[in-house]
Amino acid sequence: MSAATETAAPPAAGTKTDAVIDVENVTHLFKAHRALDGVSFRVSPHSLHGFVGPNGAGKTTSLKLICTLLKPQTGRIRVFGHDVRDEVKAIRRRIGYMPDHFSMYRQMTVFEYLDFFGAAYGFSLKERNRIVADVLALTDMDGRKDDLIQGLSRGMQQRVSLARVLVNDPDLLLLDEPASGLDPRARIELMEILRELKRMGKTIFISSHILSELAELCDSVTIIDRGKTKYSGPMEHLLHREAEHPTYRLRLDVPIDGFDQTLAAMPGVIEVVPAEGKPEYRVSIDATATDHSALLRNVLDAGASIMVFQKDQRHLNEAFMDLTERGVRQ
Amino acid sequence: MIARTLALLHRALRVDARMLRTHLFRAALVGIVIFALSDAQNSWAGAPGLEFFSWLQFYNFWFITFAGATFFPTCVTEEKEELTLGLLKLAGVNPLSLLLGKWTPRLLGAVLLLSVQFPFMLLAITLGGVLMHQAVASYCALAAHLLLVGAIGLFASVVCRKSTGACLLAGTLLAGLILGPYIAIGVAEVLANAGILSDSTAALIAAACGWVLNTSAILRIDAIMATGFNESPLSPQVIANLVVSVALFAASWALFGPCTRNELASVAAGGGWWSRLIRVGRGRPWSMAIPWKEFSLTCGGAPVIVLKGVAYAALIAAITTYSALAMYGYSNPDLSEMLAAIMLTTMLVVLFVEAAVIAARIYRSEIRDQTWPGLILLPRTLPETAYAKLAGSLLTLAPATALLLTGFIIEPEYLEEFLEHVIFDEAILGFGYFMCQIVLFLHLTTLLSILWTWAAWPVSIFFAGFIVIMGNALVGSCCTLSGPVDDEAIFFVGSVCSSVLIVIVHLWIGQQLSRLAAA
Numbered sequence: 001m002s003a004a005t006e007t008a009a010p011p012a013a014g015t016k017t018d019a020v021i022d023v024e025n026v027t028h029l030f031k032a033h034r035a036l037d038g039v040s041f042r043v044s045p046h047s048l049h050g051f052v053g054p055n056g057a058g059k060t061t062s063l064k065l066i067c068t069l070l071k072p073q074t075g076r077i078r079v080f081g082h083d084v085r086d087e088v089k090a091i092r093r094r095i096g097y098m099p100d101h102f103s104m105y106r107q108m109t110v111f112e113y114l115d116f117f118g119a120a121y122g123f124s125l126k127e128r129n130r131i132v133a134d135v136l137a138l139t140d141m142d143g144r145k146d147d148l149i150q151g152l153s154r155g156m157q158q159r160v161s162l163a164r165v166l167v168n169d170p171d172l173l174l175l176d177e178p179a180s181g182l183d184p185r186a187r188i189e190l191m192e193i194l195r196e197l198k199r200m201g202k203t204i205f206i207s208s209h210i211l212s213e214l215a216e217l218c219d220s221v222t223i224i225d226r227g228k229t230k231y232s233g234p235m236e237h238l239l240h241r242e243a244e245h246p247t248y249r250l251r252l253d254v255p256i257d258g259f260d261q262t263l264a265a266m267p268g269v270i271e272v273v274p275a276e277g278k279p280e281y282r283v284s285i286d287a288t289a290t291d292h293s294a295l296l297r298n299v300l301d302a303g304a305s306i307m308v309f310q311k312d313q314r315h316l317n318e319a320f321m322d323l324t325e326r327g328v329r330q
Numbered sequence: 331m332i333a334r335t336l337a338l339l340h341r342a343l344r345v346d347a348r349m350l351r352t353h354l355f356r357a358a359l360v361g362i363v364i365f366a367l368s369d370a371q372n373s374w375a376g377a378p379g380l381e382f383f384s385w386l387q388f389y390n391f392w393f394i395t396f397a398g399a400t401f402f403p404t405c406v407t408e409e410k411e412e413l414t415l416g417l418l419k420l421a422g423v424n425p426l427s428l429l430l431g432k433w434t435p436r437l438l439g440a441v442l443l444l445s446v447q448f449p450f451m452l453l454a455i456t457l458g459g460v461l462m463h464q465a466v467a468s469y470c471a472l473a474a475h476l477l478l479v480g481a482i483g484l485f486a487s488v489v490c491r492k493s494t495g496a497c498l499l500a501g502t503l504l505a506g507l508i509l510g511p512y513i514a515i516g517v518a519e520v521l522a523n524a525g526i527l528s529d530s531t532a533a534l535i536a537a538a539c540g541w542v543l544n545t546s547a548i549l550r551i552d553a554i555m556a557t558g559f560n561e562s563p564l565s566p567q568v569i570a571n572l573v574v575s576v577a578l579f580a581a582s583w584a585l586f587g588p589c590t591r592n593e594l595a596s597v598a599a600g601g602g603w604w605s606r607l608i609r610v611g612r613g614r615p616w617s618m619a620i621p622w623k624e625f626s627l628t629c630g631g632a633p634v635i636v637l638k639g640v641a642y643a644a645l646i647a648a649i650t651t652y653s654a655l656a657m658y659g660y661s662n663p664d665l666s667e668m669l670a671a672i673m674l675t676t677m678l679v680v681l682f683v684e685a686a687v688i689a690a691r692i693y694r695s696e697i698r699d700q701t702w703p704g705l706i707l708l709p710r711t712l713p714e715t716a717y718a719k720l721a722g723s724l725l726t727l728a729p730a731t732a733l734l735l736t737g738f739i740i741e742p743e744y745l746e747e748f749l750e751h752v753i754f755d756e757a758i759l760g761f762g763y764f765m766c767q768i769v770l771f772l773h774l775t776t777l778l779s780i781l782w783t784w785a786a787w788p789v790s791i792f793f794a795g796f797i798v799i800m801g802n803a804l805v806g807s808c809c810t811l812s813g814p815v816d817d818e819a820i821f822f823v824g825s826v827c828s829s830v831l832i833v834i835v836h837l838w839i840g841q842q843l844s845r846l847a848a849a
Binding site for chain 2: 064067068069070088089090092093095097099101103104105106107108112115116117118119120121122124125128148150164
C-alpha cells in the first residue's frame with residue numbers, strides 16, 4: 001500500500017467540532033528546513049492518541065506547537081477550541097506537557113518540586129497538600145517524596161516528571177517519548193499509569209517509538225513522516241485495513257506433507273505463506289469469494305488436526321514501515 | 331602521546347577557525363585599535379609612536395588579564411560538565427596529553443587573537459618614539475604574563491568542578507597577584523604605625539611585596555616604555571612568570587587524577603555542601619511561587635542572606651579599622667562619619683557586583699538546565715514569568731541594601747548632600763547618564779549570558795562591561811573631535827540614546843527567552 005494513498009484521505013479521529021486537538025494544514029519552517037508540511041489531524045476527547053514517526057519526522061515540533069511553545073507559521077491549531085496563537089493562557093491551564101528530556105530542579109526534593117508547581121498554578125496550601133499526595137500516589141512515588149531529585153534513577157525521574165504534569169489536573173496530556181530510556185519494568189509501569197489516567201477521563205497524546213505498546217494502548221494514531229501526515233485515525237482501522245483480503249494464522253497439531261499446496265488449492269485462498277520449521281501457515285483469502293468458516297471447514301475436510309486458527313492482525317510495525325519512507329531525512 | 335595531543339590540538343584549532351565568533355572578536359579588536367589610533371591622533375605631541383604603543387600594550391595587559399580569567403578556566407571544567415572526560419580517558423588520552431591538548435589551543439587562540447594588532451605595532455615604530463628592542467621586550471613581558479594567566483586558569487580548571495567556580499578562583503588569584511602586594515604593604519605600614527607590627531616585620535613584608543611587584547607585567551611595561559630603556563627582554567618578571575607557570579602546570583598535572591576521579595558522581599551531586607546549605611529552613615513555597623523558587627534555589631535563600639550579611643559587616647569592620655588606624659596620629663577622625671562613608675561606598679560597589687551576577691545568571695541557569703520550558707508553560711505571559719524571577723532574585727540584595735540604608739541612618743547628612751548636589755542640582759543629567767550606563771550594562775550582561783551559552787557566565791559580565799566602556803570612550807572621542815560641546819547637552823543626548831538602546835536590548839532579551847523556550 002503506498003504512502004501517497006494513505007495521505008490522500010486520512011480518516012478523522014475526532015469530528016471537527018468535538019476534537020480536543022485540531023491541527024489543520026500546519027506548515028512550520030526552521031530557516032530553510034521544512035519541519036512540518038501541511039500536517040492535519042484531530043484527537044477525540046478522552047482518547048489515547050499515539051503519535052508516531054521516524055526521527056526528524058516533526059513529532060516534537062508538532063507537540064511544541066500544540067502546547068503553545070511555538071506559534072504556527074501557516075495553518076491553524078486549536079486545543080479545546082482555543083487557537084494556539086492568541087489563547088495561550090486558556091490552553092496552558094488545561095494541558096500538561098512532558099518534554100522528551102528531563103527538565104527538573106534537581107536540588108529540590110520530589111515533594112518540594114511538585115509543591116512548587118502547585119503553588120505556581122495558584123493552588124492554596126491545603127489544596128496543594130491534597131494534590132501532591134494524589135499525584136504521588138498515582139505515580140507510586142509517595143515513598144520517595146523526601147528524596148532529592150538529583151539522586152533518583154532515570155525511571156523515577158520520569159515518574160516525577162509525569163507527576164509534575166498532573167499537578168494542575170490537566171484535561172489533555174502531551175507526552176513526548178515518555179518511555180525512552182526506561183527499562184522494561186519501568187516502561188510497563190508507565191503504561192499502567194497511562195491506562196489509569198485514561199480511565200480517569202484524560203485525553204492523552206503520546207509520541208513514542210515503542211510501537212508494540214502503542215498498538216496495545218492507543219485508540220487512535222497519527223503517523224507522520226518528513227513533515228507530512230501519512231495516516232491519522234482509529235488504530236483498529238490501521239491494523240485491520242485489509243478487509244477485502246483478511247489473513248488467518250493456521251497451526252496444525254501434526255505436520256502434513258505438502259499441506260501448503262492443499263491450502264493454496266482451496267476455493268477463495270489467494271496466498272499461503274508457510275512458517276519455517278513448524279506446521280504453521282498464514283493464509284490470505286478473498287473475502288468476496290469465501291469466509292473464515294468456509295476456510296476452516298475445508299481445512300478440517302482435508303484431514304488436518306488444528307491447534308490454532310485465528311485472524312492474523314497486521315502489526316503497527318508493519319503499518320509504520322509501509323507508510324514511512326526508508327532513509328534519514330535530509 | 332604526541333599523536334593524541336596533536337589530535338586534540340588539531341581538532342580544537344579547526345573548531346576555533348570554523349567559528350564565526352572568533353573572527354568577530356578579531357574584527358572587534360582591530361576596530362578598537364583603529365579607534366584608539368584615531369583618538370590618539372588628536373593629542374599626539376613629541377613621541378606619537380610611543381604614546382600609541384604604550385596604550386596598545388596596557389590595553390593588551392588588561393585584556394589578557396580580564397579575558398584570560400574567564401577564557402582559560404573552562405578548558406577542563408567544560409569536559410567535566412559535559413561528562414566527556416571519562417570518554418577521553420577511556421580513549422587512552424593520558425592526563426598530560428589532555429592538559430596540553432585542551433590548554434595549548436586556548437593559548438594559541440589568545441596569541442592569534444592578539445596577533446591582529448601586529449601591523450599596528452610596526453606602525454607605532456614607524457611613527458617614532460619607540461624602538462624595536464622596546465617592542466620585543468614588551469611583547470616578551472606580555473607573553474610571560476599570558477602564560478601565567480593561562481596556567482592560573484588551567485590550575486583552577488583542574489581543581490574546580492564547575493566553570494563558574496574555576497572562573498572565580500582564577501579571578502581571585504589574579505586579583506590577589508595584582509592588588510595583593512599593594513594591600514599588604516598598606517596594611518603592614520598602618521599596623522606598624524599603630525605599634526601592632528614591628529618596623530622590621532613591616533619592612534620584611536614590604537620587601538617581599540616589592541619582589542612580587544617586580545614580577546608584575548604592568549610595572550615591567552611601564553619601565554619598558556620609559557625613555558632610554560636598554561635592558562634585556564629576559565627580565566626577572568619574564569623568568570618569574572615562566573617559573574610560576576611551569577610550577578602551576580606541574581601542579582595541575584599532579585592534581586588532575588585526584589580532582590577528576592568520580593567525575594559523574596561529582597557533577598551529578600551538584601555541589602554537596604551547597605545543596606545542603608540552601609535547604610536549611612527553606613520551607614513551603616509562597617503563593618508567589620516563582621520568586622520563592624528564585625530566592626530559595628538560585629540565590630541560596632535565607633542561609634545565604636545571613637552569610638552575606640555577616641561577610642559584608644565583617645568587610646566594613648575590617649576597612650573601617652584599617653582606615654582608622656591609617657589616620658591615627660595624623661588627625662582625629664569622626665568614627666561614625668567614617669563608618670557611614672565606608673558603609674555607603676562599599677555597599678554601592680557590592681550592590682553593583684551583585685546586580686551584575688544576578689543579571690548574568692537569572693535566565694541562564696534555567697536555559698542551561700532546560701527547565702525554562704516548564705516555567706514558560708505555566709498559565710501566565712512571558713513577561714510575568716521573567717519579572718517574577720527578577721523579583722525573587724532582587725531579594726538577595728537585601729543584606730547590602732540594609733547596610734546601605736544603615737549608612738544613611740548613621741550619617742543622614744550624606745543623603746541630604748546627595749539629594750542637594752545630585753538630584754536637585756545640574757548634576758542630575760550626569761547622574762541620569764551614569765544610571766543609564768549601569769542599566770544598559772546589566773541588560774547587555776543578561777542578553778550575552780543567554781546568547782553565549784558556550785561560555786561561563788562571568789564572560790558575559792566582562793564583555794558587557796567592555797562594550798559599555800568602549801562605547802562611552804567612542805562617544806567621548808567623538809565629542810572631543812567635534813570641538814567644544816556643552817556637557818549637559820552630551821549627557822542629555824547620551825541618556826536618550828542609552829534609553830533607546832536599553833529598550834532594544836530589553837525586547838531582544840524577551841524575544842530570545844521566547845525562542846529558547848521552544849529550542
